[in-house]
Amino acid sequence: MFGKRLTRALAVTTAGTLIMASAAFADTVSNNLASVDATLAEMNLAVSGTSTVAFTLAPTTGDDDKPGCNLGGPSSELRLGISSSNPAVASLSPSSVSLTGCGTASSNVTVTGNAAGTATVTLTFTSVTTNSDATSASDYDLTPASFTVNVAAAGDPCDAVSAPTAPAFTTDGSDNDGLNGWFVTVPTVSATSSTAGAAISYSTDGTTFSATAPVLGEGETTVIARATSATCAKTSDTATTFKVDTVAPDIDDEGIDSGTAGTGGWYVSEVFNRYSASDATSGLGSFATPWTVGSGTAEGSAITIPSGSVTDLAGNTAASIDSAAFKIDLTDPQNSVTGVANGGSYTLGSVPTADCSTTDPGNDPSGVATQATVAISGGTANGVGTFIATCSGGSDNAGRAAANASVTYTAGYDLSGIGILQPINPDNSSLFSRGKAVPVKFRMNGDNPYIMTGWKLLQQQVNCSLGGDAIGDVVEAVAENPSNSFRYDSTANQYIYNANFKDKAVGTCWKAGVEVDSGQKIWSAIFRLQK
Secondary structure (H helix, E strand, O other), rough: OEEEEEEEEEEEEEOOEEEEEEEEOOEEEOOOOOOOOOOOOEEEOOOOOEEEEEEEEOOOOEEOOOOOOOOOOOOEEEEEEEEEOOOOEEEEOOOEEEEOOOOOOOOOOEEOOOOEEEEEEEEEEEEEEOOOOOHHHHHEEEEEEEEEEEEOOOOOHHHHHOOOOOOEEEOOOOOOOOOOOOOOOOOOOEEOOOOOOOOEEEEOOOOOOOOOOOOOOOOOOEEEEEEEOOOOOOOEEEEEEEEEOOOOOOOEEEEEOOEEEOOEEEOOOOEEEEEEEEHHHHHOOOOOOOEEEOOOOOOOOOOOEOOOOOOOOOOOOEEOOOOEEEOOOOOOOEEEEOOOOOOEEEEEOOOOOEEEEEEOOOOOOOOOEEOOEEEEEEOOOOEEEEEEEEOOEEEOOOOEEEEEEEEEEEEEOOOOOOOOOOOOOOOOOEEEEOOEEEEEEOOOOOOOOOOOOOOOOEEOOOOOHHOOOOOOOOOOOOOOOOOOOOOOEOOOOOOEEEEEEEOOOOOEEEEEEOOOOOOEEEEOOOEEEEO
16 A cells, blocks of 8 residues: 655654654644644643644545544544643643534533643554544554643742731630630730731631720630731631530431341441431541441451540540341351362272361351352272362351362372282283283273273383393293274283384383373283294
8 A cells, every 4th residue: 555654753762762653644643722832832831721723634644554533433532631741730620522523613622721831742542443543553643732831830929928827816814614715704815926026816706806805704606816917918717616514415326337147147348337417516636427337357247336435526426326237247158178178189989078168167157058169079989099178158147158278189009919910920921922911901900890991001121130140931822813892801800902113122121001081000020022
């Protein structure tokens, strides 16, 4: 495919390596606001100032390989991320934009100047939905959309002047028997600020501020003390209400707020109980009501949740109350396999019976509702090999399910007293003709006959010196032709395989063996081949 190619020098990678590459862009994204200098690609703001920018998509001109707008058609959308290199200087909202066609501007992005300095704004490709083949980042040129934000410090000198420290009240001439500025007798009130040169004035119950300290009367009096800076008239206020309160707050139990219900009235998660409190006189201040308290890790059949104490602004404290009792079970029951051990090795005919046990641990648990059942997989048709016993399905009365438990064990044949029979003599004395088949005969303990699927004939060449001086000079009578599988002789209660040694060299010594389906092996004595 031929067409116009647009070549650009790409940006420095995050690893700091300058990468030069060429790309064929189908469409170009650019910013389109007057507040963005088209030549310098800059936006100038003051601290706390804001401006907006939007972006448009245009097709590249020329005879490229993806001509025209590649974002046409229904449901087409190009999704882009927008980020600031220094959010502490200039921040963006939102952090992403979408374009649905060429020439249609995106929604505005607000740029806020946070501190004096410079930040660079760039776009990144997120994803695209289009009926064209311009589906990757390399199809869209985002470079023209980037710009620099310059944030200048504000010019008002009073911006550098801080408000004075909020005034603190002091009282004289009475004893304070409450908390948070509450009194049982009328005090003389004054206030000071730790900021040098700050002037103090007062307003009582919304009156005009005056430098004269107020004289408090009986009942409720709200006083605002104002500290004013020596320059720029920056102010800080402290408001305090002086009154008497001798009654503790009321705490109400509003019942359960949340919790995951199991079965049988049990909960299977932490339970949150809802409380509310009120105080008719001094109030509760910043204390949040209503509120919830969780049961945490507690579990059992009668769990209560304490509300915690509540203190009003005067210092009166209401003692904690308890919720109604909840049944909470946070612990899953546990399945375990019994009878056989993980990694256990057993003999056919003496393999223990695998079974399951389900228990419900924890403090005062709900108890086991359903015992797990066992499923056994693996092994061969003869009952040997590797087995997996899996227990599943256990549950407790709260409706919690136990995780499956599995063990792996093996079973093998009883090979005690088992060996390869004659005509392979056990004393290494056998001599066989190379042109004949060697009968490999053996018996098996247990419930014969066994299924012989998977049994293998083994041949192992050995050093003839290993046989010592026992090898004789009488050639054993053998079968003429080899066989391809094992067979069972019910009359002799033995298994036979006519092994093919015709391709073995004259004068070599061998051992014949059988590997049964359990992986166990039975080996013969050593024998020699002759012509």
